[in-house]
Amino acid sequence: MIRLEGVEVRYGDALAVAATDLEFAQGSFTSLLGPTGCGKSTLLNVVAGFVPPSGGRALMDGAPVTGPGSDRGMVFQHYALLPWFTARGNVEFALKRFGLPRAERRAHALRALDDVGLADAAEKYPAQLSGGMRQRVALARALAAEPRVLLMDEPFGALDAITRRRMQQLLAELWRRTGTTVVLVTHDVDEALVLSQRIVVMAAGPGRVIADHRMDDGTASPEDTRPRIVAQLDTEPR
């Protein structure tokens, strides 16, 4: 479980995120939703251990986060695939720490690529893949490291609408299968509604949480929640 206790982030004099308390339960799927500059990516980077909080602390299973670790996987908007490795090489890059024999590691990587529908593209380099295929490789790579939490920073933001829809279906399927805790950063209301059990709405100036919608208790349907979120996003001055 992830816990943010009074997490605050400053860049120089600017307050990027005001003191924030949040909890992400084991196995849950939460979206951080908000406009540019609301600090949603910054919060994600605090959990990932890339950005140290200026105040408060982030806890992963009770232990303070002091830096990045393999318990918290990350999927980046621009994929962050290593261009000198093939798709399989990128997945094996994540698998090496398990110390498997070569053949087994290879088989494991091919299985991971098969899970994201890329069995045929295993030997291609990132430059030879489309944006959607690259993000599939990145997803396979992140999951191959067997993280407890999967952090996603606008992972489908650079994709076209059709590819984005397919990737959302894939992600939903993978989440159901693996039970990994997912925290997704997005500025797309519908993406958040389709995928998550819970939507944390944020606003800018300074970055802060303005609403916390839970759809998993059966009391609020996505149809009811959508207009409320849209209203919250609109009324907030930017």
Add this chain to the structure above:
Amino acid sequence: MARAAAPSVRRGKTASTGPPLVSAGLLLLLWWAAARAGVLGDGLVPTPWQTLKAAHAMWADGTLAADLRASLARAGQGFAYGATAGVALGFLTGHRPRVAALVSPVMSFLRPIPAIALVPLITAWFGIGEQAKHLVIAYAVFLAVWLYVHDGVARIPADYRRAARTLGVPAWRRLTEVLLPAAAPSVVTALRHGAGLAFLALVAAELGGAQSGIAYRLQVDGQFLRTDHMFVGIIELGLLGLAADALIALTGRRLIHWSTS
């Protein structure tokens, strides 16, 4: 799409021996015309044929081979020292901004000081031995290589390193599997530039007291106005630089198969 485009680009690169041959032929023609027209007075511009004969004579009496050997050894060793130090420091400063803040001003101060300006000082300190020549060449190569490598390493996308760390990749593998390949294109550029500078600095080094070498021979021939011999030396320098550059570029292109640059 990218796959279809890549081979044609590569073919264009290697099959382009035509234009260089034409430009070499054109240069030769201009040279021949200038020599025949006697623009600078009789015999001051040797014809290509006279230059070729001079080269043959220098080869026959052994000076060409001896000079070539001496100069190549100097340029090679000086380059090796300077490039090694430049790559190593470039990785350190490119990766660690705090070290860079300390080192960069010193490098900016040194960069406008040409190697030739250091020759008298280095001669005073180390004499006219080979070591002093290696030092002059290494200095010039080091500064240029450091700048390119530092810049290249500093530009490695932060996401590469972040991805590696969230995947639990240990530090030594981040160096060998992320930083080194990511910086490889910059290192190749750095080495190409450094190799060119090695030959520039070689001339400076050999003018500071030598008993052999291409630039030393140029100086001696200059005293006797043997322009045909001097042409041989100058062409040698150009060809050596060209060959070194082509060798590094070709090796680089083979190693960095994933990059189009």
